[in-house]
Amino acid sequence: MTIDFSLRTVPRPEDAGSVRQLAAATGFFSGEEILIAGELVEEALARGSAAGYHFMFAEDGCSHLIGYCCFGPVPLTRESFDLYWIAVLPQRQGCGLGRRLMQAAEAAIREKGGKQVYADTSSREQYLPTRAFYEKAGYRQAAYLPDFYAPGDGKVIYCKTL
Ligand SMILES: CC(C)(COP(=O)(O)OP(=O)(O)OC[C@H]1O[C@@H](n2cnc3c(N)ncnc32)[C@H](O)[C@@H]1OP(=O)(O)O)[C@@H](O)C(=O)NCCC(=O)NCCS
Known part of the structure; x- marks a missing residue:
């Protein structure tokens, strides 16, 4: 099954809540982890790229968040990046979206010298x-x-x- 989606990198205020909902929907993360996932978006909104958190948001045709990943440079390293989070809505899993998010994040990391x-x-x-x-x-x-x-x-x- 293929899946229609668009990718966006710039976070918006509503993403913090959407990311928490998405992380909760997977059933994989604790309450504390879900809060932190949203906080990383808030941190990026407040501090821009100085926060060190970068995103790929995947949205369906109705602009609903169906998957995302968060990554950033590992402080005090030259070329190392952490992939902090990657999650796809359960009903959209297994359709290649996770792979596409990963590929897009890796391309962005390469561009940033990772x-x-x-x-x-x-x-x-x-x-x-x-x-x-x-x-x-x-x-x-x-x-x-x-x-x-x-x-x-x-x-x-x-x-x-x-
Ligand atoms: C992990 C996750 C992001 C993968 O996203 P996805 O959209 O389901 O993955 P894809 O459909 O792009 O799969 C890509 C490849 O990964 C492998 N894969 C994905 N899900 C798998 C599963 N349940 N079992 C075995 N292999 C799997 C497959 O080999 C697949 O390749 P194929 O299509 O050639 O068979 C998603 O399942 C998820 O959100 N899981 C819960 C949250 C999570 O674990 N996040 C990581 C935090 S540590």
Whole structure:
């Protein structure tokens, strides 16, 4: 199934709420994580690119947010970027939108001089599809930190060299 959407990079005030709704709808993030996802948009609105948070917002024909990702340079590094968030509305998952968001973010990172992209995720069973997604996108496991988030919930750090 293909999907019609448009991409936008400049955040708008309403994006903070839309991003929180989208993150909540995935069922993958805690309440605290959902709040932070919105705060990153607010920070970018307040401080512009000095905040270090960049976005790709994917909208359907009615301008509803159906997916987004957030990335930025890792402070004190020359060419490393973090992919902080990537999420697609559950009913739009599996249609290639996540891949397109990732490709657009990587192109923007390249333009900003980035060479390595890092993505952290959980080692829990629930994140098996997420890890499959990163691996399919060319990311390789660079590190595994057992019990990082909580006992039995480790951190998997993926890396891709652009
Ligand atoms: C991870 C996520 C962003 C992927 O977006 P998506 O639009 O569903 O992914 P795509 O349709 O672009 O899939 C791209 C590739 O990833 C792989 N993939 C995606 N979902 C998968 C799944 N559930 N199981 C196995 N592989 C999967 C597929 O191999 C697919 O390639 P293919 O089409 O050639 O088979 C989305 O599923 C999501 O929002 N998940 C919940 C939030 C999350 O985990 N975010 C990451 C934070 S750590």
